[in-house]
Amino acid sequence: MTQPYLFHLGEVKNEAGTLNFWEPNQFPFEVKRVFWITGVPEGEVRGIHAHKTDDQVTVCIQGSVKVRLEGLDGSIETFTLDASGMGLFLPRLVWSEFHFSANSVLLVFSTNLYDEDDYIRDKNYFDKLKNGHSEEL
């Protein structure tokens, strides 16, 4: 299974600010959807789910967000996203939780268009998959 990993995005930085970018050769997949999350209260937790087939890249472009990930093998990883040029590749079938600090902005690139059927929002269901019941997907 593909593992989550951090990587550097393109960056042009000077005294007038920082520009980071995505171009098609930057990610291991085609981008079908881009979304951004703003106005999240300090301490709020979002993105509590896994995806069946969607792979994503997540960038915290302002503030900081702590990400807790749990794989189907039961492994736990945590990442702190706090740099506008740092991408987190988040593959399908990983349970995520995004803990927001104040005034943070999250930018997400997805392989799929929005499809509610692609979300696994029930942790008990995810835990069953961890135990090998993947025929239920």
Add this chain to the structure above:
Amino acid sequence: MTQPYLFHLGEVKNEAGTLNFWEPNQFPFEVKRVFWITGVPEGEVRGIHAHKTDDQVTVCIQGSVKVRLEGLDGSIETFTLDASGMGLFLPRLVWSEFHFSANSVLLVFSTNLYDEDDYIRDKNYFDKLKNGHSEEL
């Protein structure tokens, strides 16, 4: 010539924050490049140029940015971008200036990959184009 205009992006808003999104049917063009600008000092002016062939959509997803646009017909328009769900369609051959307030974040979707040859950075050259010397493009 196509004119600049504001439009609403997709938005899902509740007490946990606001999610805005782009999907391919949202814009009048294919997105080849996404970039985001952060860490800009209060009062800084960026994006002082026009493009020869690139069309863009600009979103201020945090803070506020005042945009001054000048068309080839000499018309001046100003827009204040201060909502994460408000897009500004900025067509080619429009001279732009983006005036940043503190802690503002700008997200830009482009039709083209980065190409320095597509930029018009010389205002005198742009003014010549305004006066009908478009054969120089």
